[in-house]
Amino acid sequence: MSLKKSFGNMYPWVSHCHTHLAGECSHHCSYCYVGRGRFGRAEKYTGPVCLVDKELAVDYGTGKTIFIEHMNDLFCGDVPGKWIDEVMAHARRYPGNSYVFQTKDPLRALYWRGYFPDNALIGTTIETNRLVECSKAPPPLSRQTGIKLLRERGKRVFVTIEPIMDFDVETLVTWVVDIRPEFVNIGADSKGSGLLEPSAEKVAVLINLLTSVGVDIRQKKNLYRLIQEFPKEKL
Numbered sequence: 001m002s003l004k005k006s007f008g009n010m011y012p013w014v015s016h017c018h019t020h021l022a023g024e025c026s027h028h029c030s031y032c033y034v035g036r037g038r039f040g041r042a043e044k045y046t047g048p049v050c051l052v053d054k055e056l057a058v059d060y061g062t063g064k065t066i067f068i069e070h071m072n073d074l075f076c077g078d079v080p081g082k083w084i085d086e087v088m089a090h091a092r093r094y095p096g097n098s099y100v101f102q103t104k105d106p107l108r109a110l111y112w113r114g115y116f117p118d119n120a121l122i123g124t125t126i127e128t129n130r131l132v133e134c135s136k137a138p139p140p141l142s143r144q145t146g147i148k149l150l151r152e153r154g155k156r157v158f159v160t161i162e163p164i165m166d167f168d169v170e171t172l173v174t175w176v177v178d179i180r181p182e183f184v185n186i187g188a189d190s191k192g193s194g195l196l197e198p199s200a201e202k203v204a205v206l207i208n209l210l211t212s213v214g215v216d217i218r219q220k221k222n223l224y225r226l227i228q229e230f231p232k233e234k235l
Contacts, residue, residue, distance in 0.1 A: 002018075002058055002118070003016050003017075003018045003058050003059075003060060003064075003066070004016060004017055004018070005017075006067065010067070010070070010216075011067070011185065012028050012099070013065060014065050014066070014067045014100055015064045015065045015066070016064045016065070016066045016067070016072040016116070017066065017067045017076065018055070018058060018066055018068060018070075019055065019068075019069050019070060019071045019072060020048055020051055020052060020055040020056060020068075020069065020087050020090070021047065021049050021050065021051060021052070021069055021071070021072040021074070021079070021083070022044045022045060022049070022050050022051075022052050023046070023047050023048050023049035024045055024046055024047060024048075024049065024072050024074070024099045024116045025045075025049070025072045025076055026049065026076050026077065026078050026136065027062075027073055027076060027136050027137040028135065028136045029104075029134060029136075029149060029170075030134040030135065030137040030193055030195075031134065031163050031189055031191055031193035031195060033190075033191060034071050034072075035082070036101065042187055045071060045072070048078075049072065049076065049079060056086055056090050058090075059094075059165060060090075060091070060093075060094035060097055061094065061096070061097070062094065062096030062097060063096060063097065064097045064098070064108075065097065065098045065099075065100065066084075066091075066097055066098070066099050066100065067100045067102070068088070068091060068099055068100065068101050069101070069158055069220065069235030070088065070102075071135075072175055073102075073103050073104060074087060074101065074103060074109075074115055075105045075106070075108040075109045076103075076105065077104040077105065077110075078107065078214055081111075083106055083115075084111075084112055084115075085115065088112060088115040088116060088117070089115075091116075092117045093122070095117065095118065095119065096101045096121075096187070097116050097117075097119070098119045098121065098213060099116075099120045099121070099184070100120075100121050100123065101120060101121070101122050101123070102122075102123040102124065102125065102160065103122070103123075103124060104124060104125055104135070104137035104138060104143055105137065105138050105142075105143075105234055106122070106124045106143055106145075106147040106150055107138065107143075107145065107146035107149070108146075109122065109150065110146055110147065110149055110150055110153070113150060113153050113154075113155060115165070116155065116156060119138070120155070120156065120158070121156045121158060121182070122147070122155050122156065122157050122158075123147070123151055123157065123158040123159065123160055123181075123185075124143045124144075124146065124147040124157075124159060124160070125143070125159075125160045125161075125162065125175075126140050126143055126144060126159055126160070126161055126172075126175065127140070127161060127163055127164060127195075128140060128164070128165040128166060128172070128204070129141070129144075129163065129164045129167050129168055129172045129175060130165070130166070130167060130168065130170040132165060132196070134193075134195065136164075140196040146177045147179055147181070148179045148180075149157065151179060151180055151181070155181065156182055157181050157182065158181045158182050158183050158184065158185065159171070159179060159181045159185070160184070160185040160186075160187070161182045161184060161185065161186045161187070162185060162186065162187030162188070162220060162222075163187065163188055163189035163190070163191075163193065163195055163197075164186060164187065164188055164189075164197065164198060164203065164226070165184075165195050165196055165197060165198070166197060166198045167202070167206075167216060168173055169202060169205055169206060169209070170222045172206065173206065173209050173210060176210060176215060177210075177213055177215070182216065182217065183215070183216035183217070183218050184210060185218045185224050186203070186206075186207065186217060186219050186220065186223055187219075187220030187221075187223050188220075188222045188226045189222075190225075192221040197226060198226070200226055200227045200228075202227055203223070204227065207219070
């Protein structure tokens with residue numbers, strides 16, 4: 001797989017995507033889009049995770065914002081550290097780009113904080129503050145702790161609340177404020193995964209409270225399904 005342009009429901013501020021890893025992410029999130037395409041999971045993303053050596057030779061050029069490992073999680077526990085080193089080195093060879101890394105194990109990513117390209121933006125997904133059985137990834141509190149520590153150690157970070165699941169307003173707001181991310185993406189389940197979702201009013205309260213303390217909120221288009229019945233002037 002070569003470098004490809006970003007499209008669809010991906011982050012609109014990302015211009016390109018690239019993955020060095022094949023195989024299935026061991027987090028096994030029930031809502032993962034990788035296995036929910038029109039034709040199901042692509043064969044490339046089945047079986048044990050592996051590094052595709054030829055992807056380390058892809059020319060990134062300059063002037064792009066590249067989402068690294070958008071089909072997997074580079075910091076999953078079963079990804080060997082040597083592979084992470086090689087992926088990081090590949091990105092650092094092209095300093096004329098910006099890079100986006102997103103992981104549900106930011107505590108593990110913390111070990112590689114000195115290996116990220118200088119112009120890297122590191123994100124984590126926090127769908128809710130609650131413990132829910134929809135993933136084998138580290139629990140939400142672990143992700144909040146890890147991404148906060150990355151920010152405290154000088155990294156640029158963001159948070160994605162997608163697919164947003166029912167949550168406790170005070171706790172989730174406190175978590176985000178403590179992280180002090182550059183911005184927060186908020187989106188809804190777009191794959192019909194049967195998740196327990198919050199009410200439109202609760203989503204509005206979350207957005208309003210975070211906005212009131214200066215957090216930059218980036219609403220994804222799929223969030224409209226949850227809030228379409230809520231008066232726009234209250235958002």
